Amino acid sequence: MKKLNSLMFALAITLFLSAINFSQTTHDVTVQNFSFSPGELTINVGDAVRWTNVFGHHNVKADDNSFTSGAPAIAPWEFTHTFTAVGLHPYYCEPHGGPGGSGMAGVVVVQNPVSVSDDDLVADKFELMQNFPNPFNPSTSIKYAISNGQFVTLKVYDVLGNEVAILVNEEKEQGVYDITFNAAGLSSGMYLYKLQAGSFVETKKMILLR
Helix, strand or coil: CHHHHHHHHHHHHHHHHHCCCCCCCEEEEEEECCEEECCEEEEECCCEEEEEECCCEECCEECCCCCECCCCEECCEEEEEECCCCEEEEEEEEEEEECCCEEEEEEEEEECCCCCCCCCCCCCCCEECCCECCCECCEEEEEEEECCCEEEEEEEEECCCCEEEEEEEEEECCEEEEEEEECCCCCCEEEEEEEEECCEEEEEEEEECC
16 A cells, blocks of 8 residues: 555656646766766756766766766666755766766756846746745745736645645736745745746746755
């Protein structure tokens, strides 16, 4: 029964996440000639990195063991990891490098997305922006633009699709809006926020990290 519940939980997450459009970006790193290219990569938190081994006997392993592609293997292979923590994430190839940047090594620099100013967000179209900061604890700002008067809803869900907060549920005039979401009382993890205005619907993800 415990195994069945785990499978149902995983299936529910997969179905829910596949039904919405995330803003996650996947960045590529090529593994060949005893090097990672690019060797240093800067991404936003929540983005993914995909390593593709095109030649040689290699693997990818984080200095702190937080991620690994597994045992070294002959090309071709791919390995993808999503980064949810801001900071430096150095890694290396076990057969040809080591922790601390020695030999065949690289680093992923994970940063918060740059905050969007009201000058950058104009009300000539419907738009939902990435929350800032992200990850956050316990509050974060969500900006959105409405190009014409509409009944607007902005709701927050957990990864199972359960509604956990209603931030907006009213008529809104054309304009740019900024609302604060306070996640006090919620557990750490990924949450989804969904803007609906008429036929416009957009969903993005955010991470509560206590």
